[in-house]
Amino acid sequence: MSIKTEHMVLNMGPQHPSTHGVLRLELELNGELIVNVKPHIGYLHRCFEKHAEAMTYPQIIPYTDRIDYLASISNNFGYAVTVEKLMGIQVPERVEYIRVIFGELQRIASHLVAIGTYGLDIGAFTPFLYCFRDREKILSLFEMTCGARLLYNYIWVGGLSHDIHPEFVRLTREFLNYFRPQVEEVNQLLSYNKIFIERTANIGILPAETAINFGMTGPNLRGSGVKFDLRRNDPYSIYDRFDFDIPVGDGRMGTVGDCWDRYFVRVLEIEQSIRIIEQALDQIPEGDVSSAIPKRIKPPVGSVYGRVENPRGELGYFLISDGGLNPFRLKVRGPSFVSLSVMGELCKGHLIADVIAILGSIDIVLGEVDR
Amino acid sequence: MLELFTELTGNALLGMIINSLIPLVFVIPLALFFVWLERKVSAHMQDRLGPMITGSHGWLQTFADVLKLLQKEDIIPADADRKLFTIAPILVFAGSYAAFAAIPFSSAYIGSEIDMGIFYVVAVSGLVVAGILMAGWSSNNKYSLLGAMRSVAQIISYEIPTVLVILSIVVLAGTLNLLKISEMQTAYFWNWFIFGGPEPGLIKFLLIPFMFAGFLILYISSLAEVNRTPFDIPEAESELVAGYHTEYSGMKFAMFFLSEYANMFVVSAIVSAVFFGGYQSPFGYLGNSLGISWLVPIEQFFWFTAKGIFFVFVQMWLRWTLPRLRVDQLMAVCWKYLIPYSFVNLIIIAFLELYR
Numbered sequence: 001m002s003i004k005t006e007h008m009v010l011n012m013g014p015q016h017p018s019t020h021g022v023l024r025l026e027l028e029l030n031g032e033l034i035v036n037v038k039p040h041i042g043y044l045h046r047c048f049e050k051h052a053e054a055m056t057y058p059q060i061i062p063y064t065d066r067i068d069y070l071a072s073i074s075n076n077f078g079y080a081v082t083v084e085k086l087m088g089i090q091v092p093e094r095v096e097y098i099r100v101i102f103g104e105l106q107r108i109a110s111h112l113v114a115i116g117t118y119g120l121d122i123g124a125f126t127p128f129l130y131c132f133r134d135r136e137k138i139l140s141l142f143e144m145t146c147g148a149r150l151l152y153n154y155i156w157v158g159g160l161s162h163d164i165h166p167e168f169v170r171l172t173r174e175f176l177n178y179f180r181p182q183v184e185e186v187n188q189l190l191s192y193n194k195i196f197i198e199r200t201a202n203i204g205i206l207p208a209e210t211a212i213n214f215g216m217t218g219p220n221l222r223g224s225g226v227k228f229d230l231r232r233n234d235p236y237s238i239y240d241r242f243d244f245d246i247p248v249g250d251g252r253m254g255t256v257g258d259c260w261d262r263y264f265v266r267v268l269e270i271e272q273s274i275r276i277i278e279q280a281l282d283q284i285p286e287g288d289v290s291s292a293i294p295k296r297i298k299p300p301v302g303s304v305y306g307r308v309e310n311p312r313g314e315l316g317y318f319l320i321s322d323g324g325l326n327p328f329r330l331k332v333r334g335p336s337f338v339s340l341s342v343m344g345e346l347c348k349g350h351l352i353a354d355v356i357a358i359l360g361s362i363d364i365v366l367g368e369v370d371r
Numbered sequence: 372m373l374e375l376f377t378e379l380t381g382n383a384l385l386g387m388i389i390n391s392l393i394p395l396v397f398v399i400p401l402a403l404f405f406v407w408l409e410r411k412v413s414a415h416m417q418d419r420l421g422p423m424i425t426g427s428h429g430w431l432q433t434f435a436d437v438l439k440l441l442q443k444e445d446i447i448p449a450d451a452d453r454k455l456f457t458i459a460p461i462l463v464f465a466g467s468y469a470a471f472a473a474i475p476f477s478s479a480y481i482g483s484e485i486d487m488g489i490f491y492v493v494a495v496s497g498l499v500v501a502g503i504l505m506a507g508w509s510s511n512n513k514y515s516l517l518g519a520m521r522s523v524a525q526i527i528s529y530e531i532p533t534v535l536v537i538l539s540i541v542v543l544a545g546t547l548n549l550l551k552i553s554e555m556q557t558a559y560f561w562n563w564f565i566f567g568g569p570e571p572g573l574i575k576f577l578l579i580p581f582m583f584a585g586f587l588i589l590y591i592s593s594l595a596e597v598n599r600t601p602f603d604i605p606e607a608e609s610e611l612v613a614g615y616h617t618e619y620s621g622m623k624f625a626m627f628f629l630s631e632y633a634n635m636f637v638v639s640a641i642v643s644a645v646f647f648g649g650y651q652s653p654f655g656y657l658g659n660s661l662g663i664s665w666l667v668p669i670e671q672f673f674w675f676t677a678k679g680i681f682f683v684f685v686q687m688w689l690r691w692t693l694p695r696l697r698v699d700q701l702m703a704v705c706w707k708y709l710i711p712y713s714f715v716n717l718i719i720i721a722f723l724e725l726y727r
Binding site: 133195351 | 694
């Protein structure tokens with residue numbers, strides 16, 4: 001005679017310390033083993049896309065800040081690139097360089113949050129504070145330029161809201177010199193820690209084919225060993241001028257596409273971002289940052305899809321214009337939203353503790369999942 | 372000490388009560404101090420300052436916190452098992468407090484000098500397990516239940532290597548009495564059991580590597596017994612919110628909290644008693660050389676506390692450096708590595724003792 005036992009259903013979130021926001025995961029458990037994971041989203045839905053239809057093009061920019069609040073500059077960047085593509089605006093050289101510098105600083109800041117909170121999820125508290133300490137320094141650079149620390153409203157269609165501070169270039173160089181050794185510190189505390197490797201290697205393996213089928217982009221896709229980066233594969237702005245590598249997961253500690261690979265791709269990307277920023281700082285030309293900003297933004301009738309490499313992957317804006325002052329339709333393709341869909345696939349057969357490790361490794365921002 | 376109190380009060384019962392209250396007077400301020408120390412240690416490790424406002428360098432912070440917790444509403448969840456929910460924190464605190472009874476603070480004071488002192492400490496610590504399981508079950512919360520289950524599995528598993536290592540010291544010392552074990556390791560630090568024990572000879576030097584192995588095993592499993600990182604799985608914040616004490620608030624929560632820190636000291640005291648001479652000074656006593664006999668117990672008390680605090684500090688150091696193991700890995704560490712190693716260690720030490 002066999003005893004019939006029921007599976008326990010555990011609600012993880014929306015109030016839970018490590019769901020990275022207001023995500024609710026419905027876990028079906030067999031003991032501590034995961035049978036099924038159902039993500040429930042929508043707790044942070046703000047009707048961004050519908051709002052956008054009622055606003056003029058410049059008014060939308062502050063809203064794009066709030067899509068992915070850890071990478072506001074990248075969101076501004078993507079939106080500006082999309083509208084400029086539709087209107088055929090050529091922005092000044094200086095603007096392009098400043099955009100790239102800010103985009104990459106933002107990528108470092110965002111990856112620092114990802115790495116730090118991942119350590120927190122695994123139980124290592126200290127790297128988290130080290131990462132945030134360094135992130136604060138980046139935020140101070142942003143604050144010096146545009147006055148805000150989180151939601152910048154900095155990159156406008158055709159230009160920038162402000163020129164950089166006269167001291168910005170020097171201070172950024174100083175920061176990079178300070179920051180480069182700090183990455184090694186995080187590596188020692190976290191990346192090569194035996195316990196950390198035990199917790200993340202061979203966990204949540206995402207094969208390249210599955211990753212592509214689910215539409216994963218960014219570090220999550222590259223962690224599976226696919227060398228795909230929009231900055232290289234579909235260059236926008238002036239990314240084709242810089243020399244940088246695209247790190248991919250190589251299964252050094254376990255299998256290609258495990259949590260450790262996804263995590264470590266981010267660490268390596270920080271180093272590449274530093275390289276890009278250094279090159280850009282060397283080449284940045286003098287000039288004006290607001291001459292190309294149109295007085296009235298009225299794109300011609302038509303539609304356009306613009307995409308940029310957000311720290312979390314491909315951030316795409318699909319814009320339909322009817323020739324008026326407001327967009328007819330603005331659709332956002334968020335990388336976190338797509339990445340979250342793979343959770344159920346990755347978690348099956350793992351333990352509860354692994355759910356946290358997997359969720360942290362795909363690095364979602366709920367603001368962008370729900371929009 | 373008991374005789375002294377009985378003489379002073381002229382009443383055996385009153386003397387006994389005073390005698391048994393001494394550890395409490397010691398343990399509560401100590402636990403409060405550890406909470407403060409933990410915050411400062413973690414803060415300085417993380418480039419922060421930690422509490423700075425309440426008192427100089429925030430030393431009053433934990434008193435303020437306890438005052439706040441005392442004033443808080445005592446919430447019992449509607450579906451909780453009220454009786455068990457109330458008993459659980461008391462039982463947990465009682466378990467960690469009772470352990471102090473057999474720990475020698477100095478040659479002059481031990482709560483109760485029983486001949487199987489160390490056995491008693493290990494056994495009475497088991498009460499904590501029951502308390503934790505009660506807390507997890509009665510909260511009627513899935514996170515609490517999972518946390519309690521993990522905790523019980525963990526503590527019971529890790530008791531085995533702990534006991535095996537302690538047994539190897541018992542083989543050398545020939546007694547379970549913690550006071551006698553401490554007394555043996557007198558005079559200088561090379562008489563401590565970590566350096567092969569008090570008896571000189573070749574065997575003493577042969578014992579040293581096994582003693583170090585035993586110490587590491589004991590220290591690792593004591594980390595697991597008090598749920599400290601890397602074994603803080605029962606209260607793994609990122610997975611189980613707060614584990615078995617998720618639903619607790621106010622003073623009941625403070626009881627869990629204080630007993631956790633008291634427990635940290637208990638295991639450190641045991642580690643220092645069996646390996647590091649307990650209350651013994653590493654290099655003689657000032658009181659003996661000056662001829663002031665009453666100074667010696669005070670010095671002993673100082674060394675006992677200092678050693679305990681040092682090992683607690685190492686626990687904190689590990690906590691703020693290491694990530695957390697997963698629950699199955701935790702069990703693997705215990706059953707695949709610690710238990711076989713400690714068993715082999717015990718057998719080797721027993722043989723060496725046999726052919727001494």
